[in-house]
Amino acid sequence: MQFSFPPRSSRGAVMGFTWSQIVMVASGVLCTVTGVNVLVTGHPWTAAGLFVVAAVLSVLGLLRLRGRRVTEWLPVIGGALVQRAGRQDRYRGMVFAPGSVAEHLDLPGPAAGYRWLPAVAADGTTHIGLLAHARERTVTAALLCHGSNYLLADSAVQEQRLVDWAQVLNILGSEYADLGLVRWALTTRAVPDTGNRAQRYLADRAIDTTSAAYQSLAELTAAAGPSAQRHETFLAVVFDITRMSAEIADAGGGDAAIAAVVLDKLAGIEATVTEAGVATGGWLSPRGYAAVLRSQWDPADQAELDLRGTAGGVPAGVAPRLAGPAATETVGWSALRHDSGYSRTLWVAEMPRTLVGATWLTGLYTRVTGRRTVTLVAQPIPAALANLAARREQVARAGDELTKRKLRLVRTAREQEEARSVAQIDREQAAGHTRYRYALLVTVTAATMDALEQDTRTVKRILARAGCEAVTLYGEQDQAFVAGALPLGRGLAPIRGWWSA
Numbered sequence: 001m002q003f004s005f006p007p008r009s010s011r012g013a014v015m016g017f018t019w020s021q022i023v024m025v026a027s028g029v030l031c032t033v034t035g036v037n038v039l040v041t042g043h044p045w046t047a048a049g050l051f052v053v054a055a056v057l058s059v060l061g062l063l064r065l066r067g068r069r070v071t072e073w074l075p076v077i078g079g080a081l082v083q084r085a086g087r088q089d090r091y092r093g094m095v096f097a098p099g100s101v102a103e104h105l106d107l108p109g110p111a112a113g114y115r116w117l118p119a120v121a122a123d124g125t126t127h128i129g130l131l132a133h134a135r136e137r138t139v140t141a142a143l144l145c146h147g148s149n150y151l152l153a154d155s156a157v158q159e160q161r162l163v164d165w166a167q168v169l170n171i172l173g174s175e176y177a178d179l180g181l182v183r184w185a186l187t188t189r190a191v192p193d194t195g196n197r198a199q200r201y202l203a204d205r206a207i208d209t210t211s212a213a214y215q216s217l218a219e220l221t222a223a224a225g226p227s228a229q230r231h232e233t234f235l236a237v238v239f240d241i242t243r244m245s246a247e248i249a250d251a252g253g254g255d256a257a258i259a260a261v262v263l264d265k266l267a268g269i270e271a272t273v274t275e276a277g278v279a280t281g282g283w284l285s286p287r288g289y290a291a292v293l294r295s296q297w298d299p300a301d302q303a304e305l306d307l308r309g310t311a312g313g314v315p316a317g318v319a320p321r322l323a324g325p326a327a328t329e330t331v332g333w334s335a336l337r338h339d340s341g342y343s344r345t346l347w348v349a350e351m352p353r354t355l356v357g358a359t360w361l362t363g364l365y366t367r368v369t370g371r372r373t374v375t376l377v378a379q380p381i382p383a384a385l386a387n388l389a390a391r392r393e394q395v396a397r398a399g400d401e402l403t404k405r406k407l408r409l410v411r412t413a414r415e416q417e418e419a420r421s422v423a424q425i426d427r428e429q430a431a432g433h434t435r436y437r438y439a440l441l442v443t444v445t446a447a448t449m450d451a452l453e454q455d456t457r458t459v460k461r462i463l464a465r466a467g468c469e470a471v472t473l474y475g476e477q478d479q480a481f482v483a484g485a486l487p488l489g490r491g492l493a494p495i496r497g498w499w500s501a
Contacts, residue, residue: 003358005351006421007414020071024061028054068471080333080475089478090329094322105131107293107324110490111482114140116286116320119259126282128266129289129320130259131488137242138182139262142289142487143235143270144281151359162358164276171272172237173380173434179265180243185236185377185489190229190365191295191302231365234284234292234487237269287317294318296485297325299371299445300340328478335452336477341371341445342452345473345480346459348440352467353417363462364442370455371445375484377491378438386435390426397422439491441484442470 035050060070083089091108107114117130117139131140150158172184241248244261251257266283274280284292295302309316328338336343352360364374381389397419404411429435444459446452456472463470473480483491 002355004353004355006425007353007418008350018069018071021061021069024057024071028057028061030054031057076475084330090327091325092327093324094326096327105321105323107482108328109478109482111486111488114488117255117259119263121263122267127285128259128263129284129286130262131289132241132255132258137240139239139241139258140489141237141262141266142187142284142292143237143266143273144284144288145233145235145273146279146281147231147233148277148279151362158358161277165278168272168276169378169436170432170434172269173436174383176237176265176269177380177382177434180239180241181237181265181380182240182243183238183377183379183489183492185238185375185487185491186233187236187373187375187487188231188233188365189296189371189373189485190231190368191299191371192229229369232292235269235273236487236489237266238489239265285317286320287315289317290320290323291317293323293486296373296445297323297328298339298341299447330477331449333474334472334477335449336481338481341447342449343443343445343477343481343485344452344456345441345443345477345484346456346463346470347473347480348442348463348468349471350469351440354467356467360466363466364459367462368455368458370451370458372455372459373443373445373485375441375443375487375491376438377441377483377489378436379492381435381437383429383434386429390422390429390435393422394426437492439483441480441491443481443484445485 031050031054035047035054038050039047063070080089093106093108097106105114105116106112113133113135114131115134117132119128119130120126121128128141132138133140148161150161153161172181239262241258244258247261248257251260270280270283291305291308295305305318308314325339328336331337331342334344336345361374364372400415401411401419403409425435442459442463444452444455446455460470480491482488
C-alpha cells in the first residue's frame, strides 16, 4: 500500500500573497511614489532614503528565508528578542530555586501551567498520571504502546494493520472528539539501552560460564552496550475540561470528578487501540510519567532510572514533583541546553509528495544511533468546520484561477497539485473520514554541541531521502522541545472560530 501527502498550501489572501506581504509591498510602492515626488521638489537625499526604505520593504515582503516568509519570521524574532531582553530565555529550578518543587510540579515555559491530578483506576489500586493545565483547562494522559514487527509481516497483515489504525484515527477524531478530546500525539523516542538486555539475558540463562562460547558471547554483548537502543512509544491524549463541564458537574465537580470523567474515556481509548492490534502497557502512572519527562530533560539520568524498581531498591519512576529540569537555557538561535544534554527540534514542513510506503520513516529509527524523539501531534477538526474549510478553499481557488485567466498568468504544477489535493480531501470527508491538523516534529538530543550538529545533519539527510523538508525552528527551541520531546500533546495552535481552519 502506497500513499502521498498533499503539499502545504501556498495560497495566500490574494494571488498567493498574504496580507502582511501585501501591506509591506504596498508600503514599498507608497514610499517609491513619495520619493519621486520629493525628488522633483529638490530633496535628493530624502528621496534616496525613501527609495532605500521602499526596496527593503519590497524585499522583505517577497523574500523567503529557511522555508518561511520573512513576514513569518518577524514575530518569531521579535518574541525571541523580547524574551532575551527580559532574561526569560533561562530557567532555574530545583536546587537553584529552593522550595519550587516542595509541593508541586515545576516546568519551564509553556508547560509551567501543569499540575498533577490525583486519579485512581477502577481497581482502586492503580494510579494514573493525569496532567492538568490550569490556564488552558486541559487534562493530558499518556498510554505506553508496544509496537509489533511490521517489516517482517506479509503484505496482507500490513494492509490490515493500516486499516485498523485508520479506524482508530476515525474513532478518536469523531466519537472521542465529541466527548472532549482536542488533540492527541504519538511520541516515539530512541534512548540508549543502558541495561543492555542482551547482556542480561546471557547472564540469566547461561549454564556454563567457563566455556569459550560463553566468553565469546559475553564479549560480543558487552561491545554492543554503547550502541544498543530501545524504542518507546507513547500515545498522549488531551481533553478539554470546558467541553466536559456537564459530565463533570454530574459527577459532583472538583478534581475528583474531572479524574473520574477522564478515566472513563481513557478506558475506551485503550480498548480501541488494543482492538487495532497494538499492544499496550497501560496508562503511565504519575511516577512513570514523571520518569519519562525527567529522562528527557536529563538524559544522563536514564541509566539510574532504568535500575529503579528492583527488589529492595528505589521504587520505579520519579517522584511526580521532580519531573522538571534543574536548569535550561537557549544556546544561540537553534539549540536548547537542558541539564545534561543539548537538543534541537526540527519541524517537517513538507511531507513526501511522491508515493511512499507505510515504512517511509523507518530510516529515522534504524540508521541513527543518537538519541532522538519523533512526535506526530494531531488535532481533529469537527465535521462542520472541516466541510466549511473545504468549501471555502475550493471557492478561493476557483476565484484565483479565474483571476489568473483574466490576467493571462500561468498556473504552476504545484498549484494544480494543491487544487487536486483540496478536491481529494473533500471526497474523503464526504466518505466519512475525519480531517486532522497535524505537525511532525523531530527532536535530536546529544551530550555536546558537536555531537548535536553531527546527529542533526544525519537526521536531516534521512528525512531528505524520505522526501521530507525539515526546518530548524530558530528562535523557538524552548517551545519546540516541550512540543517535540515531551509526550504532552502540544505543538498546534488552537483553532479560533469558524474562519481559522
